[in-house]
Amino acid sequence: MAASLEQLSSLLDEMELKHHVEEEKGMIVASFGMKKYQDKGGNRTLLVFLHTEENGEFLKVVAPRVYQYMNGPHKLAVLQTCLMICWRTKMLQYEYDDTDGEIRAVIEFPLEDAELTRR
Secondary structure, three states, rough: OOOOOHHHHHHHOOOOOEEEEEHHHHHEEEEEOOOHOOOOOOOOOOEEEEEEOOOOOEEEEEEEEEEEEEOOHHHHHHHHHHHHHHOOOEEEEEEEEEOOOOOEEEEEOOOOOOOOOOO
């Protein structure tokens, strides 16, 4: 059973997560306040984009600009850490844009004919 944006939106509504559907872009945008940063006086928000691909048989969750590190003395250590996290986790991947230093987190779910549930 393929997943749709409407189905994803309904599941996010059940979980009382703020989001909005951008049908023209084929995605849902959700945002989460990051309490750790709010306690320090900052107001950092994590954006998450949810895309359905391959006629709803594939779900991709992208968190853009999770980190940003263009050039500096610790670039090798930052990129090595991202690769180690990818190696040690089952589904999390990091992507690095060398033009602006953006590091984004990506999780891909192949649904194929499985039903998408809240769990």
